[in-house]
Amino acid sequence: xxxxxxxxxxxxxxxxxxxxxxxxxxxxxxxxxxxxxxxxxxxxxxxxxxxxxxxxxxxxxxxxxxxxxxxxxxxxxxxxxxxxxxxxxxxxxxxxxxxxxxxxxxxxxxxxxxxxx
Amino acid sequence: xxxxxxxxxxxxxxxxxxxxxxxxxxxxxxxxxxxxxxxxxxxxxxxxxxxxxxxxxxxxxxxxxxxxxxxxxxxxxxxxxxxxxxxxxxxxxxxxxxxxxxxxxxxxxxxxx
Numbered sequence: 369x370x371x372x373x374x375x376x377x378x379x380x381x382x383x384x385x386x387x388x389x390x391x392x393x394x395x396x397x398x399x400x401x402x403x404x405x406x407x408x409x410x411x412x413x414x415x416x417x418x419x420x421x422x423x424x425x426x427x428x429x430x431x432x433x434x435x436x437x438x439x440x441x442x443x444x445x446x447x448x449x450x451x452x453x454x455x456x457x458x459x460x461x462x463x464x465x466x467x468x469x470x471x472x473x474x475x476x477x478x479x480x481x482x483x484x485x
Numbered sequence: 486x487x488x489x490x491x492x493x494x495x496x497x498x499x500x501x502x503x504x505x506x507x508x509x510x511x512x513x514x515x516x517x518x519x520x521x522x523x524x525x526x527x528x529x530x531x532x533x534x535x536x537x538x539x540x541x542x543x544x545x546x547x548x549x550x551x552x553x554x555x556x557x558x559x560x561x562x563x564x565x566x567x568x569x570x571x572x573x574x575x576x577x578x579x580x581x582x583x584x585x586x587x588x589x590x591x592x593x594x595x596x597x598x
Binding site: 477 | 489573577579585586588590592
């Protein structure tokens with residue numbers, strides 16, 4: 369069975385500082401990996417995804433993530449935090465080989481990012 | 486533009502009432518999902534449907550019911566049997582063929598008054 373862990377339920381950074389949100393997964397097969405962002409009282413929006421190919425994935429709003437198979441990680445980074453980045457971030461994994469693709473989608477518990485002025 | 490529409494955005498329910506949350510998608514996605522989100526908690530799966538006229542219970546299905554009569558629509562009914570329904574409800578969909586991630590609606594905040 370797949371699982372996702374996100375280290376740190378709450379991360380605070382100063383404006384302009386590096387953002388690093390951690391995600392580790394367990395999966396018996398090579399997974400598809402996703403990062404989503406949720407602003408207050410809104411749905412989740414896809415930031416970026418890894419399916420196959422290049423392991424460094426660039427997404428919207430200046431975010432990127434690197435798939436490291438040996439570490440079973442997919443950490444999210446942004447070089448310089450902006451006040452508008454304050455939100456909840458969710459990592460998710462999917463078993464790409466499963467017949468029931470959607471059924472195997474698993475979300476992490478989320479990390480709340482605060483950006484301090 | 487394609488997407489998922491949830492309505493209403495805010496909903497108030499009296500004790501003992503059933504209420505229905507709407508979810509409509511025009512993405513031609515096969516599967517649709519309902520999640521519940523409580524403050525400080527992640528997403529918990531209520532029900533999902535992979536094909537019209539079929540649906541499966543998720544982790545917290547008690548007190549909820551769904552239908553999938555059309556590919557585009559997946560309404561969720563919160564029944565009076567759900568003792569603590571106050572939460573943020575999210576609908577999502579995905580395509581098996583395209584193997585993309587989930588697309589989410591903007592959510593419905595349900596409050597018991």
